[in-house]
Amino acid sequence: MAKKTIREAINDALRQEMERDERVVVMGEDVAGGAGLDGEEDAFGGVMGVTKGLYGQFSAARVIDTPISETAIMGMAAGSAATGLRPVAELMFCDFMGVCFDQILNQAAKFRYMFGGKATTPMVVRTTYGGGLGAAAQHSQCLYGMFTAVPGIKVVVPSNAYDAKGLLIQAIRDDDPVIFFEHKTMYDLADEVPDEAYTIPFGEANILREGSDVTIVALGKMVLEAREAADKLAEDGIEAQVIDLRTTSPLDEETILESVEETGRLVVVDEANPRCSIAADVAGLVAGGAFEMLKAPVKQVTAPHAPVPFAPELENLYLPNADKIVAAAKEIAA
Amino acid sequence: MSDEIRKLTMPKWGLQMQEGTVVEWLAPEGSDIAQGEEIVEVETEKVNNAYEAPFPGRLRRHVAAVGQTVPVGGLIAVVAPESVSDAQIDAFVAGFDADFVPEADEGETATPQTVTIDGRDINYLDIGTGDGAPLVLVHGLCADLNGWMFNHPVLAAGRRVVALDLPGHGASSKDVGDGDVAFFADTLANFLAELDIGRAHLVGHSMGGAISIAFALDNRDRVRSLSLIAPAGLAGDINGGFLAEMIGAEKRRGARLALSQLVDDADLVSRDMIEQFLRYKRTDGVPEALAVIAAANFDGDTQKTVLADRLGAIDIPVMCIWGDKDQVIPPAHSDKLPAGATVHRFENVGHLPQMEKAAQVNALLAEFANESE
Known part of the structure; x- marks a missing residue:
């Protein structure tokens, strides 16, 4: 293909x-x-x-x-x-x-x-x-x-x-x-990518990697960072389940909750600012729907509550990345 | 004595496979393994499966540890009699590692091709050479040529082997005409003619079995042998509930429930297998094609095309392979085959013997083709 x-x-x-x-x-x-x-x-x-x-x-x-x-x-x-x-x-x-x-x-x-x-x-x-x-x-x-x-x-x-x-x-x-x-x-x-036309239904998250130690929920470009983080975590014996939301509205609540029920730990990764974000939304969903399954606090890896900086050095610091995801996951899963 | 040392290497399951990871050793070091015995669980990007011993002997050394990823063709274990010393095995492993070069990506050289048959694009994979008549692999409903990933490369070691995507499936056109067995058999006939394949050994699985029988009945001179794996078309009853679930499945959960009925060990159904199945189902034209095929071939728990009675009238060697735990088509249907047919029944195997017992099925297919030459 x-x-x-x-x-x-x-x-x-x-x-x-x-x-x-x-x-x-x-x-x-x-x-x-x-x-x-x-x-x-x-x-x-x-x-x-x-x-x-x-x-x-x-x-x-x-x-x-x-x-x-x-x-x-x-x-x-x-x-x-x-x-x-x-x-x-x-x-x-x-x-x-x-x-x-x-x-x-x-x-x-x-x-x-x-x-x-x-x-x-x-x-x-x-x-x-x-x-x-x-x-x-x-x-x-x-x-x-x-x-x-x-x-x-x-x-x-x-x-x-x-x-x-x-x-x-x-x-x-x-x-x-x-x-x-x-x-x-x-x-x-x-x-x-097939030449033929095909569809993917809305509200169906994609499970990109199986793992039983921690769930990493991500979207868009952060999925790439989450996958890289999962590979790094695996080197240290932490197996992460990586979920790509694909659509945020509708949101595949079932897949997120099922995953957290299995792993008991959640890291949500969102490139956006943290307030009123998809990260906060998913964290809230899990707090309400799978609280008794959580073994550790939910971690949110996001940009800070500040505008995106122009200076490349600052922008680098600002954006979430695989290392930040690894660090967050280790705080709750190590 | 080093010639008594034999190597077990990472198998190549499907064209895409470049490496595999050892999940679990099923046969411990020091045990005697039988040919066809499942010795190690291997996980690839596409599938999980047990690797079956290609030859018998004493398993002396697990070279690849659990969790280790090994390129295709890389050493995973050593088989040797007790007379061979550990030091000799050490030397053998060291020598192998020194010489081993992982093969380049073969996907470049063996990619599927397309021909136009009756106005439809037919995708097919044509690999291997040999003196004998070509083997032609015909898949079943909702499958495609990738379903032969455990068989196609192995069988192609000794002869030309062609697998096609039937209309409505894989990367072939999704228009299925009348969608009945006769339509697919006509397509197969014109496809083989287009490829200048005069006489073939046909291997048909499930609905592909019925298609192969129908083709053979109309084209006696073009078939050297007929190998039927859990074939449709021998008697009336079929699991209509399963077919409805498979055709109706729209999401992961439904797909997993449907696909897990295909095999005896549900762990064989990997995340990737489910993903590929859903991708297929979500391709434009596929839901319509499957609806046409279902209406043309099934009426609840009944198959509309039953051909077994006519099979006795033609003089073609017939072999049939069936798993005793088949939940889709009853294995007892093999009783309807002509008296001369060879029937192999596998224990604790479902509807996909070519995947569940790949090594043994490959050996049977290769041997039967050789005998029927």
Whole structure:
């Protein structure tokens, strides 16, 4: 089976769904890739190169370059979704969600509920998140927790190319608004990805490693750090079970609780700030649902409650990593 | 006397396998092992399984400790008579280690290929060479060519061995036409013609067994021998409840419950096996394909295609392998085979003898093909 990068896997998913369903359209800044300039069309495909080739295949009616206006992008996505299309909007950085938050928070997320189920909003917002590129405080945040907190939205945070393709196809076919978070440092990570279209259901965490000493719950890029940490822990005789959440809304509570019932110890890893985070959410879930099984306090490995620093040395210190996970696990499992 | 020292090396189960980890030694040092006896539990990225002794002898040395990861082909144990001294074994191990070079990733040289048969892409793996007629491996419902991972590379040591993904399965097209046994047999016929395979030794498992029988009935001249592993198509009854569970399973728990009924030892069902099964089920077109196949072939606990009566009329060597703990198709169905058929019944084996007793099944398949040449 061919190896494909996360970038290629997402491109695969977009192309196949656009081929399968003519209601699927793509919109965002530069998604056509240099459109507007003679001879430059389709040069790149969005700031991350993810939509490359779509403009050439599907033309301007379905690959829509937008002004630099997040409000316009989100309003167009929500409106076109409510009236029959299945838009996939690209928002360059999730940090820019503030500009268009009302369109999501008070419009798209509420339509189905407030119209008594008579309206659906099958839109997907693809956006980037995360640190590690020295992109500073306004371009490095992990805001999936904010959207997870809003009922009516589904939130996806894939950790590898196989999952990225299957989860994005699932997102496009879903009738609710879905925010799809892509880590900006992970686009070149490759994995075996089938050419055929396939789906991965939402709310099904993936158990990536079996272990009976400690459960490590992670999402997105932190899954890579968790796996590395698990390998290091194994060298010291600590066997970690690694769980990749894949989606934070819905959340696979059952898999988390079952795992902690088996191991009695939990480390939650989240690249986001700690307050009101996925880490805090999972810790709360386990405190309420598996308290009597816990042999030690729950550990949360997160960024500190501070903006993402620009200086590379500081950003390095700031981000959670495998060593920090190892240290946390050893505190409760050694 | 060093020629009496024989090595046991890390087996290669499937093309992807590069290394394996020793989970548990089932045969202690100093014990006499029989050919086919399970001597060590090995875990790979894909599967856990017991490695069966390829030859008998006294197991003198566990070279690989529990928990140790060894590359494919690396030394895991030494078999030698008591007349060989410990020092000679030490020297043998040291000599092996000095010379051993792990093989490069063979996946590059032996990758599946695709042909178009009746407008459908058919994925297949074609490895091995030899003078005899090729062996063709036909998998069962919800399986694919990877289901032969314990058999395909071993059998290919002596002859050409081709395994295909049937339509609706693996990496082949998911359109299954009428989805009945006749459809798959026609596809098999056209596939073999496309590959210029004039006469083949057919090996069919479960539904692949019924397909192989149907092909043989219509193409007597193209079949040298017929090896049937827990085959469908011999009598009416089948575990319809299991089929519904397997086809209906959507999540890990359901998949594990369904797959664990395939084998006698449920520990054989690894996390990866479940993951691969779910990935298959979640591929576009697969739920529809399975619905068509189920409707075309089963009616509750009854198989719609029963071919055993006609098998006696054609003069082809037939061998049948069945596990006595098969929960899917009753092993008693082998009674319906023609009088000349050879029947092997394994104890404490479920519906997947080719995986549960790989070494012994491989030996039987190779021997039967040689005899039937």
